[in-house]
Amino acid sequence: MTEGQLAVFLGSGLRLAMPIIFAGTGEMLSERAGVLNLSLDGMMLIAAFSAALLSWATGSPTCGLVTALVVSLAVGYVQAVLSVTLRANQLVVGIGFNILALGLTTFLYREIFGPLSRDTIPGFSLLDFSWLAAIPIIGPALSQQTALTYVGLLLVAVTWALLNLTSFGLAVRAVGEDPRAADQAGINVRRVRYLGVLYAGALAGLGGAFMSIADSNTFTEGMTRGAGYLAITAVIFGGWDPWRTLGACLLFGFATALQFLVPAMNLDIPVALLLMLPYVLALFAIAGFVGKSRQPAALTLPFERGS
Amino acid sequence: MSKPPAIAPSHREFGSSEWLRRARLRFPLSLGVAVAATFGAMLIGLGIIASTGTDLTDAIDAFWDGMAGSTFTIGASINRAISLTFVGLGFIFANRANLTNVGGEGQLAVGGMFATAMALHGAEGLPLGFAFVLPLLAGTLAGALWGGFAGALKAWRGTNEVISTLLLTFIALPLVYWSVESFHLLRKPLSDVSSLPESPEIPDATKLPLLFPGDRTSPLHIGLPLAIIITIFVAVVLSRSAFGLKLRAVGLNQVAARRAGVRSGSLITVAMAVSGGLGGLAGAIMILGQQFYLTSDFSSGYGFDGLVVGLLSRGSALGVVLGALLFGFLRSGSIDMEITAHVPAAVVLICQGLIVIAIAGSAIFVEKRRR
Numbered sequence: 001m002t003e004g005q006l007a008v009f010l011g012s013g014l015r016l017a018m019p020i021i022f023a024g025t026g027e028m029l030s031e032r033a034g035v036l037n038l039s040l041d042g043m044m045l046i047a048a049f050s051a052a053l054l055s056w057a058t059g060s061p062t063c064g065l066v067t068a069l070v071v072s073l074a075v076g077y078v079q080a081v082l083s084v085t086l087r088a089n090q091l092v093v094g095i096g097f098n099i100l101a102l103g104l105t106t107f108l109y110r111e112i113f114g115p116l117s118r119d120t121i122p123g124f125s126l127l128d129f130s131w132l133a134a135i136p137i138i139g140p141a142l143s144q145q146t147a148l149t150y151v152g153l154l155l156v157a158v159t160w161a162l163l164n165l166t167s168f169g170l171a172v173r174a175v176g177e178d179p180r181a182a183d184q185a186g187i188n189v190r191r192v193r194y195l196g197v198l199y200a201g202a203l204a205g206l207g208g209a210f211m212s213i214a215d216s217n218t219f220t221e222g223m224t225r226g227a228g229y230l231a232i233t234a235v236i237f238g239g240w241d242p243w244r245t246l247g248a249c250l251l252f253g254f255a256t257a258l259q260f261l262v263p264a265m266n267l268d269i270p271v272a273l274l275l276m277l278p279y280v281l282a283l284f285a286i287a288g289f290v291g292k293s294r295q296p297a298a299l300t301l302p303f304e305r306g307s
Numbered sequence: 308m309s310k311p312p313a314i315a316p317s318h319r320e321f322g323s324s325e326w327l328r329r330a331r332l333r334f335p336l337s338l339g340v341a342v343a344a345t346f347g348a349m350l351i352g353l354g355i356i357a358s359t360g361t362d363l364t365d366a367i368d369a370f371w372d373g374m375a376g377s378t379f380t381i382g383a384s385i386n387r388a389i390s391l392t393f394v395g396l397g398f399i400f401a402n403r404a405n406l407t408n409v410g411g412e413g414q415l416a417v418g419g420m421f422a423t424a425m426a427l428h429g430a431e432g433l434p435l436g437f438a439f440v441l442p443l444l445a446g447t448l449a450g451a452l453w454g455g456f457a458g459a460l461k462a463w464r465g466t467n468e469v470i471s472t473l474l475l476t477f478i479a480l481p482l483v484y485w486s487v488e489s490f491h492l493l494r495k496p497l498s499d500v501s502s503l504p505e506s507p508e509i510p511d512a513t514k515l516p517l518l519f520p521g522d523r524t525s526p527l528h529i530g531l532p533l534a535i536i537i538t539i540f541v542a543v544v545l546s547r548s549a550f551g552l553k554l555r556a557v558g559l560n561q562v563a564a565r566r567a568g569v570r571s572g573s574l575i576t577v578a579m580a581v582s583g584g585l586g587g588l589a590g591a592i593m594i595l596g597q598q599f600y601l602t603s604d605f606s607s608g609y610g611f612d613g614l615v616v617g618l619l620s621r622g623s624a625l626g627v628v629l630g631a632l633l634f635g636f637l638r639s640g641s642i643d644m645e646i647t648a649h650v651p652a653a654v655v656l657i658c659q660g661l662i663v664i665a666i667a668g669s670a671i672f673v674e675k676r677r678r
Contacts, residue, residue, distance in 0.1 A: 038469070082664065082667070082668045086668050086670075086671050087671055088667040088668045088670055088671070089667050089670070091407055091409075091469050092618055092663065092667040093663075093664060093667045093668065095409065095611075095614070095615075095618075095663060096660050096661075096662075096663030096664035096667060097660065097664065098660075099611065099615070099656055099659050099660035099663060100656070100657060100659075100660025100661060100663075100664065101660070102653070102656055102660075103653045103654065103655070103656025103657035103658075103659070103660055104653075104656075104657055104660075106651065106653035106656070107355070107651050107653040107654055107656075107657060110651045110653070111359055111651070226477050229470075229473050229474070229477070232470065233470060233474065236467075236470065270485050270488070270489065272481040272482065272484045272485030272488065273481070273485065275481040275484070276477065276478045276481040276482065279474045279477040279478045280478060282474050283471060283474045283475070283478070286466050286467065286470055286471060286474070287460050287464045287466050287471070288464050288465070288466065
């Protein structure tokens with residue numbers, strides 16, 4: 001493996017990890033509050049589409065990003081109404097959202113882009129810091145990124161601080177462990193959970209937008225290809241801790257990037273096996289063969305006052 | 308000493324898992340919700356089609372033609388419903404033990420793959436026209452292993468089966484891709500006419516016998532009687548047998564069930580294996596009865612459709628059959644609608660998503676009425 005190949009591998013691994021880093025970080029906070037959003041993949045897909053659509057229509061990726069954020073917050077709100085207020089089964093609702101998102105984006109894509117599918121979509125430009133690029137190997141990998149990559153990494157730190165240094169974070173953790181006790185201590189369980197789901201929605205939206213306007217600059221039908229599920233797995237793998245979740249996301253990103261590196265190195269490994277590698281790793285992770293951690297006690301359990 | 312009367316199985320109880328149990332009611336209301344959600348979603352679907360400027364009568368005509376326009380399309384729709392029935396039955400089987408098997412797609416994919424392998428290598432020689440039995444069994448067994456693995460992880464490692472069955476699906480699909488892409492596995496040899504990554508066609512002897520062999524216009528095959536028998540069998544096991552009661556006990560309270568002498572670990576594994584086996588059978592039937600050769604995307608969402616069918620049925624085997632027929636006919640119609648009236652089949656996905664969300668979201672109201 002040459003130095004150039006390694007740099008490309010690291011750069012593409014980071015780019016492939018970014019959508020999962022965004023979504024996984026938001027989902028981690030929501031799960032700490034006790035709500036699991038299996039709809040993450042659908043949120044990302046809808047956001048990826050809205051970002052592509054608005055960026056294409058206005059020519060401004062920033063406009064696309066903002067739209068994606070608004071749309072995914074709206075989807076997150078509906079998800080919160082269903083899982084928190086209506087106490088619906090969080091897994092079933094999530095699957096429903098994912099089917100709906102796939103149908104809706106595929107339909108709109110064909111209706112709107114149909115014959116124009118070759119049009120390029122304006123995306124964020126690469127930062128290309130020359131001072132950074134001077135560092136061997138990691139330099140080119142880190143500088144061949146859009147600003148959104150750095151926003152994502154920053155958000156991991158922000159989420160960590162939010163969770164561990166603020167009273168909101170304390171409320172989140174209390175609600176996720178024992179909603180009844182939190183309620184008696186005067187915490188508004190419903191409000192905290194709503195905010196948790198909205199946070200997950202917003203970050204999933206950024207992750208989805210990253211796919212269509214910061215990485216590939218195109219939209220394809222079902223383009224998330226299970227990234228949302230991978231993000232949820234990364235949260236479990238990361239033991240509901242922001243930094244370990246980041247590590248898990250990076251691992252999945254690099255595992256996915258292997259499918260580009262391996263053919264470049266003329267190694268005879270079937271691409272299909274590389275395609276399934278992140279999922280095999282994830283399966284090992286959640287089966288507890290790699291470290292053991294405890295999930296928030298009230299995860300997926302709805303809370304009802306006085307029940 | 309008298310038996311504990313606490314949890315007597317009753318054929319009138321349709322729900323099983325926590326959310327299903329909360330939603331459980333006399334059959335009419337929950338059925339009413341499902342029917343209302345389906346009709347509401349279809350109305351929205353029609354609205355979406357109308358908004359594209361397509362003539363609604365054209366779209367509906369095309370939809371009807373594809374669904375039930377001829378003996379052939381009716382047979383094809385029912386054949387689709389058969390596969391969906393098996394996946395849906397698998398879902399409610401595991402769900403009786405409060406397990407949510409969302410990996411039907413993966414179980415179906417490995418089932419189809421192993422059925423193809425068996426049909427191509429070694430099943431042809433079976434006597435008396437039973438060459439199709441071995442591939443069916445191979446597919447069922449492969450699905451059972453795929454599902455049972457998730458069950459074992461749940462039982463002995465505490466792994467959430469929703470996540471593990473999903474991940475196993477994302478592992479199964481590349482496996483199928485790999486098998487049809489590699490010449491040393493199932494890919495057919497390159498020839499002048501075809502270089503597509505797919506398996507050769509399975510031998511005629513291994514194809515499922517047609518129900519009306521004289522009538523060339525009906526594709527209905529032996530899967531139909533098989534589906535009827537298995538549906539009745541699953542319904543009886545779930546609601547009338549000691550095994551069904553044990554499943555239910557484990558689903559309600561694992562600790563209590565264990566105290567009562569139920570070996571919950573092996574029961575969970577068996578429940579998931581049966582669930583996955585039914586998914587594998589669905590995949591085998593798709594290959595042996597309809598498609599006759601393996602392609603990398605042959606499962607194309609049937610497993611997820613079957614999952615939705617299982618969710619909608621609220622634990623009732625009869626509900627699974629009705630849902631499977633609905634989705635089987637819908638899918639046939641949507642394919643034709645896309646080809647003839649140029650309405651993207653994704654409209655049907657939108658409707659399906661709305662139905663699932665509406666039913667899950669309304670569970671609380673159904674429960675309130677009951678109090």
